[in-house]
Amino acid sequence: MIAATSPIQRPRGAKLLVVRADGELVHAPRSSFAEFLSRGDLVIGNDAATLPASLHGVHLRSGRTIEVRLAGHLPPVSCRRAALRVRFKITRSAALQGCPRGGCRPKGLRYMSPRAILKRTLKGCATSAIRFVAVVFGEGDYRTRTEDRPPPPALAAGDRLALGSLVATVDTLLDHPRLLSLHFEGCSSEVWAGLARHGRPIQYAHLAEPLAMWDVWTPIASVPVAFEPPSAGFALDWAALRALRDRGIDFATLTHAAGISSTGDPELDRRLPFDEPYEIPRATAAAIRRARARGGRVVAVGTTVVRALEHAARRRGGIRAGRGVATGRLGPSTCLRVVDAILSGTHEPDSSHYQLLRAFADDDTLARASAALEAGGYLTHEFGDSMLVERTRPACADAPACYWLSNSPSTLPSVSAMRA
Amino acid sequence: MDTFNRLDGVRVAITGGTSGLGLALVGELQRRGARVAFVARTAARVEAVARAHPGSVGIVGDVARQEDIYPIALQITGNLGGLDVLVNNASSLGPVPLAPLADTDCEALELALATNLVGPFRLTKALVGALASSARQGRGSVVVNISSDAAVNAYPQWGAYGASKAALAHLTRIWNEELAGEGIHLTSFDPGDMDTPLHALAIPDADPAALKRPETSARELVDVIAAALARETAQVIT
Numbered sequence: 001m002i003a004a005t006s007p008i009q010r011p012r013g014a015k016l017l018v019v020r021a022d023g024e025l026v027h028a029p030r031s032s033f034a035e036f037l038s039r040g041d042l043v044i045g046n047d048a049a050t051l052p053a054s055l056h057g058v059h060l061r062s063g064r065t066i067e068v069r070l071a072g073h074l075p076p077v078s079c080r081r082a083a084l085r086v087r088f089k090i091t092r093s094a095a096l097q098g099c100p101r102g103g104c105r106p107k108g109l110r111y112m113s114p115r116a117i118l119k120r121t122l123k124g125c126a127t128s129a130i131r132f133v134a135v136v137f138g139e140g141d142y143r144t145r146t147e148d149r150p151p152p153p154a155l156a157a158g159d160r161l162a163l164g165s166l167v168a169t170v171d172t173l174l175d176h177p178r179l180l181s182l183h184f185e186g187c188s189s190e191v192w193a194g195l196a197r198h199g200r201p202i203q204y205a206h207l208a209e210p211l212a213m214w215d216v217w218t219p220i221a222s223v224p225v226a227f228e229p230p231s232a233g234f235a236l237d238w239a240a241l242r243a244l245r246d247r248g249i250d251f252a253t254l255t256h257a258a259g260i261s262s263t264g265d266p267e268l269d270r271r272l273p274f275d276e277p278y279e280i281p282r283a284t285a286a287a288i289r290r291a292r293a294r295g296g297r298v299v300a301v302g303t304t305v306v307r308a309l310e311h312a313a314r315r316r317g318g319i320r321a322g323r324g325v326a327t328g329r330l331g332p333s334t335c336l337r338v339v340d341a342i343l344s345g346t347h348e349p350d351s352s353h354y355q356l357l358r359a360f361a362d363d364d365t366l367a368r369a370s371a372a373l374e375a376g377g378y379l380t381h382e383f384g385d386s387m388l389v390e391r392t393r394p395a396c397a398d399a400p401a402c403y404w405l406s407n408s409p410s411t412l413p414s415v416s417a418m419r420a
Numbered sequence: 421m422d423t424f425n426r427l428d429g430v431r432v433a434i435t436g437g438t439s440g441l442g443l444a445l446v447g448e449l450q451r452r453g454a455r456v457a458f459v460a461r462t463a464a465r466v467e468a469v470a471r472a473h474p475g476s477v478g479i480v481g482d483v484a485r486q487e488d489i490y491p492i493a494l495q496i497t498g499n500l501g502g503l504d505v506l507v508n509n510a511s512s513l514g515p516v517p518l519a520p521l522a523d524t525d526c527e528a529l530e531l532a533l534a535t536n537l538v539g540p541f542r543l544t545k546a547l548v549g550a551l552a553s554s555a556r557q558g559r560g561s562v563v564v565n566i567s568s569d570a571a572v573n574a575y576p577q578w579g580a581y582g583a584s585k586a587a588l589a590h591l592t593r594i595w596n597e598e599l600a601g602e603g604i605h606l607t608s609f610d611p612g613d614m615d616t617p618l619h620a621l622a623i624p625d626a627d628p629a630a631l632k633r634p635e636t637s638a639r640e641l642v643d644v645i646a647a648a649l650a651r652e653t654a655q656v657i658t
Contacts, residue, residue: 047553049549221550
């Protein structure tokens with residue numbers, strides 16, 4: 001398939017391939033999406049807004065330029081909580097308890113003494129160390145294909161990275177030369193201000209022009225926790241949501257911190273997607289129960305919504321509201337418990353997104369769909385055309401037959417990890 | 421304090437938050453229990469107001485500049501973890517001193533439109549996803565656009581300001597119709613003639629004693645917000 005090269009979320013003439021439950025393929029304009037749904041169905045979108053997760057700067061120890069791409073959330077380390085304990089007993093170890101390696105260094109190079117942390121805390125500025133998993137690249141930018149980018153300089157725990165007004169410290173290396181965890185120095189409002197000023201959306205070599213923030217926020221974007229846009233949601237504008245409502249189709253959202261789609265490094269890409277925190281509002285869990293009760297289908301907009309819903313429903317007793325961390329990947333051995341259909345971009349057979357579609361339809365149906373996409377001149381990637389895949393494979397009975405293969409070390413972040 | 425009009429945990433963003441009505445709103449909203457982020461152009465003023473209001477989030481940005489809108493929206497939703505109420509309060513008079521339209525530079529009219537009409541449009545549009553999300557979760561969702569009697573009456577010399585505020589008021593009404601289905605309520609609020617720096621720029625020799633105190637208007641506005649939120653959440657329940 002050909003990649004869409006203009007960052008237009010809803011181009012006129014966007015296409016939709018519908019893969020029906022009986023295996024029939026239907027070509028339609030994407031704007032007619034609602035016509036393939038029925039009264040009583042429930043559409044669920046991912047309302048995560050996208051972070052400006054690409055940061056250019058300098059690896060201070062070597063002086064070499066680097067690009068850091070934030071790729072996953074880690075729980076924040078609240079030095080404020082530590083500092084409050086310091087009120088009663090001022091010791092260095094107490095202040096650093098729960099703080100990252102090297103302690104809290106809100107500003108400048110020096111360690112902060114417990115007294116300094118306390119003083120700063122009392123000023124009303126919580127020195128919460130915001131932590132991420134990140135992928136690091138050497139010189140160059142998105143105009144070079146990720147696959148051809150030079151590696152970063154040799155990195156070590158404790159190395160400091162100057163990224164615009166932000167300073168990050170490497171906490172740990174994660175068994176790959178490009179992959180590490182880091183934390184930003186400063187209180188959370190300073191980190192947000194630094195990201196807002198200096199960060200850019202992660203860029204793609206196949207696009208003709210650099211992406212701006214307004215290119216990557218879906219119309220329904222709410223809380224900025226995604227590292228790349230949940231791009232299936234580009235199809236949902238306010239007129240489309242109104243069309244759903246007018247047809248008696250419900251709409252709800254969850255928030256899923258979509259991670260990066262590709263690093264350009266085959267070894268790293270095999271580990272994708274990384275663990276992704278999500279949050280399912282009570283109202284959404286209730287909407288799913290209502291849809292089920294009236295015999296309506298649950299239609300997920302994007303792979304992230306499938307991942308969150310199926311993870312939240314992996315135990316008996318149905319979907320649970322609240323926070324979780326989606327681990328592992330969905331594929332042909334997954335039986336779906338919640339989602340009946342997916343509105344998604346078009347995906348090449350070698351991608352993890354395509355693997356997820358295998359949970360919905362058998363390989364023969366997907367092969368026919370791929371041929372139809374190719375023959376129909378459908379565009380692929382973030383700003384490409386769409387497909388609506390109805391589940392042809394049987395849903396799983398409520399038995400422990402769902403396979404959740406953990407493919408990365410478990411972490412315990414929450415969607416609100418950055419809210420500090 | 422009116423216990424019925426508490427706003428505990430409500431997430432509010434205010435533009436133009438370091439002087440006049442905006443500054444009074446930061447204080448009033450915090451007193452009622454809201455979590456407040458405010459936006460203003462001057463870094464030193466933002467820092468001073470944030471220090472004077474512990475727990476508030478100060479954001480440096482200019483709503484009249486297209487390239488500032490998403491950085492502002494990112495910091496609002498990032499720091500507050502979402503958004504329930506947006507107050508588009510930052511305003512520009514247009515020509516200073518005020519001038520008849522035929523003597524108004526085109527650039528001064530453009531600045532008034534950029535600050536008073538296009539800026540609120542852009543920022544609201546960037547945040548409408550967050551506001552709708554809040555409404556879907558039954559928290560209620562309100563946008564208040566600060567208006568003026570100059571939006572209704574044809575006061576000589578107030579052409580740039582009056583035209584931009586009239587356009588904003590009409591945009592507010594139409595958008596309110598369109599977003600009612602999403603549970604977002606948009607409304608205009610005319611705070612009256614207040615003793616503020618903006619008023620002093622417009623009418624330097626006005627008697628401050630004859631003007632309303634911005635704290636009074638802020639209390640009235642927060643009551644309007646509380647009532648609107650109560651209505652929105654009641655609709656979700658019924």
